[in-house]
Amino acid sequence: MNLASLKDRCTSKNLMSLPITDLFQPFRLGPLELANRIIMGPLTRARAGKGDVQGPLNAEYYAQRASAGLILSEATQISQQGKGYAWTPGIYTDEQVAGWKLSTDAVHKAGGLIYAQLWHVGRISHPSLQENEKLPVSASAIAPQGKAFTETGFVPFVTPRALETDEIAGIVADYAHAARCAKTAGFDGVEVHSANGYLLDQFLRDQTNKRTDRYGGSLENRSRFCLEVMAAVCDVLGSDRVGIRLAPVSAANDISDSDPWGTFSYVVEQLNQFKLAYLHCVEGQTIGPRDIPEGFFVKLRSQFEGVYMANNGYDLELALKARRENLADLICFGRPFIGNPNLVEKLRTGEPLLDAPRETWYGGGAAGYTDWPA
Numbered sequence: 191m192n193l194a195s196l197k198d199r200c201t202s203k204n205l206m207s208l209p210i211t212d213l214f215q216p217f218r219l220g221p222l223e224l225a226n227r228i229i230m231g232p233l234t235r236a237r238a239g240k241g242d243v244q245g246p247l248n249a250e251y252y253a254q255r256a257s258a259g260l261i262l263s264e265a266t267q268i269s270q271q272g273k274g275y276a277w278t279p280g281i282y283t284d285e286q287v288a289g290w291k292l293s294t295d296a297v298h299k300a301g302g303l304i305y306a307q308l309w310h311v312g313r314i315s316h317p318s319l320q321e322n323e324k325l326p327v328s329a330s331a332i333a334p335q336g337k338a339f340t341e342t343g344f345v346p347f348v349t350p351r352a353l354e355t356d357e358i359a360g361i362v363a364d365y366a367h368a369a370r371c372a373k374t375a376g377f378d379g380v381e382v383h384s385a386n387g388y389l390l391d392q393f394l395r396d397q398t399n400k401r402t403d404r405y406g407g408s409l410e411n412r413s414r415f416c417l418e419v420m421a422a423v424c425d426v427l428g429s430d431r432v433g434i435r436l437a438p439v440s441a442a443n444d445i446s447d448s449d450p451w452g453t454f455s456y457v458v459e460q461l462n463q464f465k466l467a468y469l470h471c472v473e474g475q476t477i478g479p480r481d482i483p484e485g486f487f488v489k490l491r492s493q494f495e496g497v498y499m500a501n502n503g504y505d506l507e508l509a510l511k512a513r514r515e516n517l518a519d520l521i522c523f524g525r526p527f528i529g530n531p532n533l534v535e536k537l538r539t540g541e542p543l544l545d546a547p548r549e550t551w552y553g554g555g556a557a558g559y560t561d562w563p564a
């Protein structure tokens with residue numbers, strides 16, 4: 191179904207004069223006026239250059255997609271320690287800031303808005319991606335199942351080193367530094383990536399956090415790191431330019447929790463103190479099925495006193511339903527933005543979407559990146 195066919199079905203004159211959906215209508219997000227409620231989700235594309243610096247090609251890619259209501263950048267590491275994949279960009283050096291400035295300028299020139307997604311992968315890394323081949327860090331010394339994506343291919347994950355209690359303040363400071371860098375680079379805000387089994391998620395969930403200090407054990411303790419990061423980032427940018435991403439029921443990167451509802455309803459309640467720009471949830475399995483416990487995200491959303499951004503497997507039909515039933519304020523589209531830079535227009539007119547093959551997703555150059563027809 192597309193919007194054109196939906197309109198065809200409305201025969202009453204009255205109905206025709208009413209907007210069928212507000213999906214394509216402007217939306218106020220903190221100080222920003224989004225052109226529509228369609229968000230380009232964070233998409234790892236692994237095309238950064240030397241020093242994890244983005245360049246003109248990345249700027250062209252983002253500018254091509256500027257008709258999204260808001261672009262969320264690909265996950266971007268806050269430090270070398272936060273890196274877990276080959277060729278992902280950073281946002282902590284002057285060169286990285288200058289590189290990102292090309293993208294934010296290009297997006298703004300094209301009439302769009304862009305947030306940076308701040309990322310620390312924790313144990314989802316490998317010594318070959320770390321400074322001096324150090325061990326990756328996590329809440330506890332528990333190895334994830336699976337393989338790391340390095341410059342020489344996939345290699346098994348290693349057992350990470352558990353962070354010392356007194357190291358955590360330094361990582362909070364790294365997030366604040368990255369937020370300052372994002373501001374200097376011209377981003378309109380930042381999203382803290384606290385989902386998909388990366389560092390903050392490793393602290394939140396009880397399968398990966400076996401700590402006995404003030405960052406482990408109780409819900410209050412497991413949430414402490416994430417909330418400290420949010421406070422620090424809000425301090426830098428103002429909370430109305432800060433969002434957070436959670437994936438409460440996703441098992442991505444070998445993570446789980448004995449009580450996802452207990453953990454994440456607590457986290458969301460605590461997040462209310464900040465008055466964030468939004469809460470962004472991966473509903474179901476990351477890059478996988480929307481297998482959601484009954485009512486989970488409806489309840490979670492009702493607990494959050496702010497804008498709710500829904501993500502995972504959305505197509506036009508599901509997005510229209512989400513707005514019709516007011517299940518979400520903003521709808522994130524991820525993979526469809528790879529092959530359809532003008533996705534918003536295509537959804538509006540019903541033009542068929544192109545499906546970008548998996549081989550184009552990660553790594554490489556312009557092919558499969560900036561050469562999709564608009």
Ligand code: 8OZ
Nearest residue numbers: 234265275385386442476
């Ligand atoms: C796919 C490939 C590499 C990274 C995430 C940042 O899961 C990612 C990611 C996804 O959030």
